[in-house]
Structure formats: structure tokens, C-alpha cells
Amino acid sequence: MPKPTVLVVDDEPDLVELVSLTLERMNLETRSAADVATAQRLLDSQHFDLCLTDMRLPDGDGLDLVEWIQRHHAKVPCAVITAHGNVESAVRALKVGAFDFVSKPLDLGNLRKLVSSAIRLAGRSGGETSSHAPRLLGESAAMRELREMIARVARSQAPVHISGESGTGKELVARLIHDSGPRTDGPFVPVNCGAIPTELMESEFFGHRRGSFTGAIADKKGLVQSAEGGTLFLDEVADLPLHMQVKLLRVIQEKTVRPIGEAREEPADVRVLSATHRHLAELVAEGRFREDLYYRINVIELRVPSLRERVEDIPVLATTILARLAYRARLEPPEIGPAAMQALQHYPFPGNVRELENVLERALTLCTGRAIEPAHIRLRSGFHLPEATAGANAGAAPADAAGAGLVNRLENTERDAIVRALEQTRYNKTAAAKLLGVSFRALRYRIRKLGIE
Ligand SMILES: Nc1ncnc2c1ncn2[C@@H]1O[C@H](COP(=O)(O)OP(=O)(O)OP(=O)(O)O)[C@@H](O)[C@H]1O
Ligand SMILES: [Mg+2]
Incomplete structure (x- = not known):
């Protein structure tokens, strides 16, 4: 050669x-x-x-x-x-x-x-993913484009920021970028930035030398060092406190890391990927996220579309996920009946693919026959399906006149509850959502859908 x-x-x-x-x-x-x-x-x-x-x-x-x-x-x-x-x-x-x-x-x-x-x-032959890797399913234009982007950014070492609502597949995307690039033989180290207590953060990220503070009884390797030669995935990066943002900036900018209690900086060879479901640019504008770090981690941005933006992907996702769940439970995978599938396609999935997984897991438990029926599909309380499938969710035949009447009555009840919560919280949607026990997005969606001003 x-x-x-x-x-x-x-x-x-x-x-x-x-x-x-x-x-x-x-x-x-x-x-x-x-x-x-x-x-x-x-x-x-x-x-x-x-x-x-x-x-x-x-x-x-x-x-x-x-x-x-x-x-x-x-x-x-x-x-x-x-x-x-x-x-x-x-x-x-x-x-x-x-x-x-x-x-x-x-x-x-x-x-x-x-x-x-x-x-x-x-x-390597054009950044192909190894066959054992989980796949990013979906044939919608948005998903095809996303897969192409992943292949393209995988060969780069540039920091990539992955944005998208909860449960859309951000972590899966980060893993695929790692798996299809030249660092695939190195470690992939995911870090949930919101889950580490602030006072432990520096030591968790950069490690420490024995005796550098009370309780440091042995040398400890940091997450950055664990990702050496591979990828550090900063999940929920918006949750990083400001003092850690400064320190991480150095890792990205200088490619060095200094453990607590160590005099010298050590070289750090990590690729940094990050994700959040929050709007980073807005946090920057509010002064809650450093602008300089924002520009460094956001060199390339990938947006993972919500499930509502690609309803056509629901059948393939539902079928594949159900088969996987059934396999894990050692069950014969049931079919998803047409009415149940229609119900799934009409639900806005505020929790995206993760919520679809949860719904299917419950359906699998409830289903005793060979097919999933609308009665097995339990969606968030307070949610009801549009008229065409309303009866389906109640486990009855598709909408007849009585069904439509029920829908109206449910809508009125829901509208009353939302309006009352809004009044109680002086029209603060975040607080109203909390009061109602739904996510902010779900509330906003319902408000729009029900035409509440
Ligand atoms: N396109 C897809 N094809 C197959 N599985 C998917 C797809 N998107 C998401 N999933 C699955 O959905 C679940 C949620 O994905 P993931 O954890 O990557 O989402 P996330 O955006 O990081 O969510 P969160 O905001 O809750 O952290 C995982 O089990 C993942 O495998
Ligand atoms: Mg995640």
C-alpha cells in the first residue's frame, strides 16, 4: 500500500x-x-x-x-x-x-x-455507521437531511450544538456523530450538566490531585480526561453555572485541562458536542449563558425536529420501537391496528419520541390480543383526540354525533381549566402550566389549539 x-x-x-x-x-x-x-x-x-x-x-x-x-x-x-x-x-x-x-x-x-x-x-468508507449502532429512524425530508448533516459533521472536529425539544433524539444524534467519525474507537462520554452538584463540578470535569482539598484522598481523573481521544457530550449545557462555563471555554480554546491541585496544564484531545432543549441564544441575551462559550460550542448547529413536524415518521417509529420493546419483554410483537395508528398520528406528542416510547410500552402491557387497539393507547390526561378519532381514544367506534358532543364538552372543560389557571397566575403561562401539571409547550399548544387569547 x-x-x-x-x-x-x-x-x-x-x-x-x-x-x-x-x-x-x-x-x-x-x-x-x-x-x-x-x-x-x-x-x-x-x-x-x-x-x-x-x-x-x-x-x-x-x-x-x-x-x-x-x-x-x-x-x-x-x-x-x-x-x-x-x-x-x-x-x-x-x-x-x-x-x-x-x-x-x-x-x-x-x-x-x-x-x-x-x-x-x-x-474509512465515507463515514458509514457500524451496523450495531442504534439507527435514527424516519424517512421524512427533515430526518433525511439530519442524517446527511450527521455524516457531514462527523468527519469534522468542530464543536456541534444539537438543539431540539425534549425527547427528540438529541443524545442519539450525538452518539451517531461520534460513531461515524474518526474518534469512533475512542470513548464517548456523556455528561448531564444539570445533574452534577455545583460544588463538585470542577473536580468532576477536570479531576483533582490527592490532598488538593479536604476529602481528596486519592488522585481522581476528570470527565474531560476520560474522554481523551474521543468525544465529550455536554448534555443540557444550558445548566452549566457561569464559573464552569469559563473553565470549559479554556478546554475548547486551548485544548488543555488542569486538574485541581495540579500546577501544570495537560493537553486535552476531546471533541465537544453539546445539547439542550432550551433556547441558548435567548439565554445569552439574558446574560445567563456566556456569549464567548456560545460561539465556541455552536460552531455548527444541528436542530432535531419535533415529532409534530414529521408526523409521517410516526408509523415507522411506532412499529420499530414496539418491535424492540416486545423483543426486550420476550413477547411476540403485536400489530398496531389502523385506528390506534391514526390516534398516534393525531396526538401532538409534546414529549416527542421518548413519549411515543412510553405510550407504546404502556400499550404493550395493556394489549392482550394480537393488535394494539385505541383502548390501549393512553395519552396524557387532559388530552383528547380530534373528532375523527375521538371515539377511538375512548375505546369506542369512531366519532358519531354523540362522540362529537363529548369532544365539545371535553374542550369546554379544558378551556375553563386553562383560563382559570391563567387568571390565577395573572397570565403567567409558565406558572399556569405548573399549576395544571403539564409542560409549558403542551400548555402553549393547547392554548393555540383551543383559540384562547
Ligand atoms: N429518529 C429516531 N429513531 C429511533 N429512535 C429514536 C429517534 N429519536 C429518538 N429515538 C429514541 O427516543 C428516545 C429519546 O431520545 P434521546 O434520549 O436521544 O432524546 P433527547 O432529545 O436527548 O431527550 P431529552 O431532552 O429527554 O434528554 C431514545 O430511546 C432514542 O433511542
Ligand atoms: Mg437527552
Whole structure:
């Protein structure tokens, strides 16, 4: 097999030599170019497995070269060398398609890691997911697009922020990004940022040295170090207290970590993915989330659509999830009868796929025959189905005149309850939702649906 070849683009001969020597010791072939035009000519004339470019070049900008490569040689992974501390340009490079960056003065250890993960990546067949990985189901346009985005961002090292309502599949998306990228053999470390007590956070994230505070009886490895060579997934990142946000910024920006009680910083090679169901930009505007961290973790944003936006995915999701639940319970999977399926497709699923799972789990327990019927589908209390399927949820035949009357009566009762709760809380929807025991989103949905002003 021929040696993988790397193109080094830089106009400083010393740096080119240092990089070339380092790479040749890794058993790689190198070529160099001192400007953009030469680099483009070389890229057009031979195959490269990686391009490593400086930002400032005599006849142009490293970013332009990154963009050009994206357009003309999209298969060649490209990384940039940035001036020390110039995070802005690193972020811009990631946004236009660079998969990673190293900063000057070059840390050769970091450079080696970057190169070896890029070369491993090039050898993989187009970021396919291994067959044992859970699949992201759904054939709606939105889901297809999401799967394409996942494949695309998987090869990059850029931080990705995953937004979407509760239960839409954000964690599943994060795992797929990890599994389909070059870090797949490294660890995937999910952290629920809302679940760690504030006073333990620093030690949990960065670790500590023995004796660095009362109770530190042994060295402890932090979550960042546990994710070395892999992915750190900051779930519910909006819950990070401000002082931790500053510290995490350093991990992302400098790629270093310092355990409590340790004098020196250690290099940290982790890819940071994050998620929240909250609106991060709004929290930034309110001063509850640091703007600088927001820009770093949000280099690429993926939005996972709610189930309401892709009702057409409900049948395949329901069928597959039910089969999985039945398999786990060692049961023959029942069918989902047409009326039950229709009921599922009419329900707005404020809790998204997770709620669909819960509904199906209950249905599986209630179902004794061979098919799931509307009577087995128990939705949130207070919810009723639109007229066409209203009777279905009550376990009777589809809507007749009596059914429609019942719907009206239920709607009136619900409207009264909501209006009363709103009045009691002086029209504070968050408080009213709490009072009614439903989520804010569910309340907002009902308010709109019932036409309450
Ligand atoms: N498109 C999908 N295909 C198959 N399963 C899915 C899909 N989306 C979500 N799921 C399943 O739904 C459940 C919830 O997904 P996940 O935990 O990833 O959601 P989340 O957005 O992180 O939720 P939360 O906001 O509650 O943390 C999981 O069991 C997941 O496997
Ligand atoms: Mg989650």
C-alpha cells in the first residue's frame, strides 16, 4: 500500500521543515507549497490524504484555500494552523469546512494526534455507521437531511450544538456523530450538566490531585480526561453555572485541562458536542449563558425536529420501537391496528419520541390480543383526540354525533381549566402550566389549539 500523503502549505521554511520531519517519522509522505496557487496546482495534479495549511499566505488566505478544497476536492480533509490565541480564525476555519486546527507554537503531540485521526478518517468508507449502532429512524425530508448533516459533521472536529425539544433524539444524534467519525474507537462520554452538584463540578470535569482539598484522598481523573481521544457530550449545557462555563471555554480554546491541585496544564484531545432543549441564544441575551462559550460550542448547529413536524415518521417509529420493546419483554410483537395508528398520528406528542416510547410500552402491557387497539393507547390526561378519532381514544367506534358532543364538552372543560389557571397566575403561562401539571409547550399548544387569547 502506498504511504498516505500530506500537503503542507506554509511560507515559513522552518515550520514546513518541522512539520515534514514530524510527519515523515509517522511514515507519511509529505509535499509542501509556499502559497495558495502552488497548493491548488498540487491538489489538482495528485492525490492527498490530508492538507495542512497556514492561515496567512503570500497570495491569499488559508480560509480561501479551505473553501476551495471543499468545492474542488471535498474528499481531502483539511486542517489549519492558526496563530496562538487567534480563536476567531480557528472558528471561522471550522465553519467553512476545516476539520480541525492546531495553533502556533506547534505542539508536536497535538499535531501527531490531529494527523493520525485525519488519516484514519480518510481510510474509512465515507463515514458509514457500524451496523450495531442504534439507527435514527424516519424517512421524512427533515430526518433525511439530519442524517446527511450527521455524516457531514462527523468527519469534522468542530464543536456541534444539537438543539431540539425534549425527547427528540438529541443524545442519539450525538452518539451517531461520534460513531461515524474518526474518534469512533475512542470513548464517548456523556455528561448531564444539570445533574452534577455545583460544588463538585470542577473536580468532576477536570479531576483533582490527592490532598488538593479536604476529602481528596486519592488522585481522581476528570470527565474531560476520560474522554481523551474521543468525544465529550455536554448534555443540557444550558445548566452549566457561569464559573464552569469559563473553565470549559479554556478546554475548547486551548485544548488543555488542569486538574485541581495540579500546577501544570495537560493537553486535552476531546471533541465537544453539546445539547439542550432550551433556547441558548435567548439565554445569552439574558446574560445567563456566556456569549464567548456560545460561539465556541455552536460552531455548527444541528436542530432535531419535533415529532409534530414529521408526523409521517410516526408509523415507522411506532412499529420499530414496539418491535424492540416486545423483543426486550420476550413477547411476540403485536400489530398496531389502523385506528390506534391514526390516534398516534393525531396526538401532538409534546414529549416527542421518548413519549411515543412510553405510550407504546404502556400499550404493550395493556394489549392482550394480537393488535394494539385505541383502548390501549393512553395519552396524557387532559388530552383528547380530534373528532375523527375521538371515539377511538375512548375505546369506542369512531366519532358519531354523540362522540362529537363529548369532544365539545371535553374542550369546554379544558378551556375553563386553562383560563382559570391563567387568571390565577395573572397570565403567567409558565406558572399556569405548573399549576395544571403539564409542560409549558403542551400548555402553549393547547392554548393555540383551543383559540384562547
Ligand atoms: N429518529 C429516531 N429513531 C429511533 N429512535 C429514536 C429517534 N429519536 C429518538 N429515538 C429514541 O427516543 C428516545 C429519546 O431520545 P434521546 O434520549 O436521544 O432524546 P433527547 O432529545 O436527548 O431527550 P431529552 O431532552 O429527554 O434528554 C431514545 O430511546 C432514542 O433511542
Ligand atoms: Mg437527552
